[in-house]
Amino acid sequence: MAATQEQLYSGLDLDLSWSERDLPERERTKHVHRLHPYLGKYIPQLVEELFRRHVPAGGRVLDPFAGSGTTLVQALESGLDSAGMDIAAFNCLLTSVKTREHNPFVLERELRDALARFERGEGSASGSSAYVRAWFAPQARAELLRFRSLASGYEHADVLRVVLARAARSARLTTHFDLDFPRAPQQGPYWCHKHRRECRPVEHAAHFVRRYTLDTLTRLKEFARVRTRREAQVLHGDAREVALPGRFDAVVTSPPYPGLIDYHEQHRYAYELLGLDDLREREIGAAARGTSRAALAAYVEGIAGVLAACGAALKPRGRVVIVVNDRRDLYPEILERAGLGLEQRYRRHVNRRTGRRAGEYFEDVLVARRTELHGP
């Protein structure tokens, strides 16, 4: 018999479980959190509450799997210093753009200038790759390439690169219902499950460039009003190897999970257009590697290695806080191998309303500390 709503909620930490009404999407994606789509992020309100519980005021946090930068952005909002790393270059670009302190006057002047020049037809459309030729209609492709050529001349070139990537994502030859991992370019009209009518793939990119340039400007200015002037360090590399910069009061992170998401592949268009370094071979738990016994063993070893290094960089009272849906029960072994002891576990209900991922979904927040410092 299925559990009743009451049973379902009895073991939950209700302060970490929000309904759509309590926490609507526009709050979960406030200011820079919606600078570019990213599959697999956690919400800033969860991070804020975990900071409140586990990080001393004015402290310093580390996220070894920083992804789109939610931890670092929230740290700036909560008045904490932070450092984050990620193996995926695009994620690091996105996190740097979100967390950097931009000069608001220069930012506005440059973004508006780049947009005006783009709309006057300036820029060169040369230099496309086979991927770019296959995935964009001729006019969309020419527009994206022109915008790319203009971006490099500005101090805020990285902001313009994120705008370019977001416009490219929307302008790919895909169906409306398969934007996350489209398999092949959609060449002609198709029956759209999302809109329940015949739709056509996108032919132009200019309207996306305009919309996202202005939206990015608004969002960066919104964040500038609420952020503190603490430090947020972004490091690109393999968390198993990167030298950790100093000591931390806490680690707050949501690690990759085996067989779920390919973090480079979801932003393939950005790697192709921006010429970013592709280190997908170093992704821990990449979906492409599957969930064979060998793949799971490699995952356990990889995450345990990262968490052990993070644990060693903690101050004596520091905690490692991990948000995960551990349906394979891998984390007891991972924590043990990392020299960490579980101290607390919160269960939370995750509210997911979008498309195919709707439904009841729960995740755990594991709070651990170093065993060798405190005993078993």
Ligand SMILES: C[S@@+](CC[C@H](N)C(=O)[O-])C[C@H]1O[C@@H](n2cnc3c(N)ncnc32)[C@H](O)[C@@H]1O
């Ligand atoms: C679940 S996501 C983190 C999402 C993040 N909490 C956010 O809100 O955006 C896990 C991240 O781990 C990164 N990752 C995977 N293998 C890595 C490695 N070896 N070193 C560093 N980062 C890695 C992935 O690129 C991905 O961005």
